[in-house]
Amino acid sequence: MAANNYIPKEPTVIDCNIEKTLNVIGGKWAFLVLRELFGGTRRFGELQRLIPAVSPRALTSTLRHLEEQGVLERCVYPTVPVTVEYSLTPKGEDLHQIMKEMKLWAAKWT
Structure with a gap:
């Protein structure tokens, strides 16, 4: 009998840009953080109050x-206590x- 020379193929990876986008913004809280940052620069404490x-x-x-x-x-400012501000980059603004x-x-279908 002939030897079985079957070598399984590796699965084909399909590059999906939607999946890449979801990997960036798909976290449970990311949408809410982005929503608040679309309004401008925020400090950590502000974000906590806005997303209770x-x-x-x-x-974090x-x-x-x-x-x-x-x-x-x-952006970290050397104050006492330290002040940290978050703002969107151009990449973030594009979202x-x-x-x-x-x-x-969502308004139309849910």
Whole structure:
């Protein structure tokens, strides 16, 4: 009998831009953080007050993720106590139209 020389193919990876976008903004709290930052620069405490359901730990994690993705920038001022402000980068500002469209869709269908 002939030897079985079957070599399984590796799965094909399909590059999906929608998936890439969701990886950037798909976190549970990211939408709410972005919504607040569309209104301008905010401090950590302001974001906590504006999004009362988010824990400090979850907010910190979300802000770090968005910063790593280049969506927002963190500016630290050497005051006592330290002042930290968050604002959107041009990449983050570009998400505004997407969020508006999602809001319109939700108003129509949910």
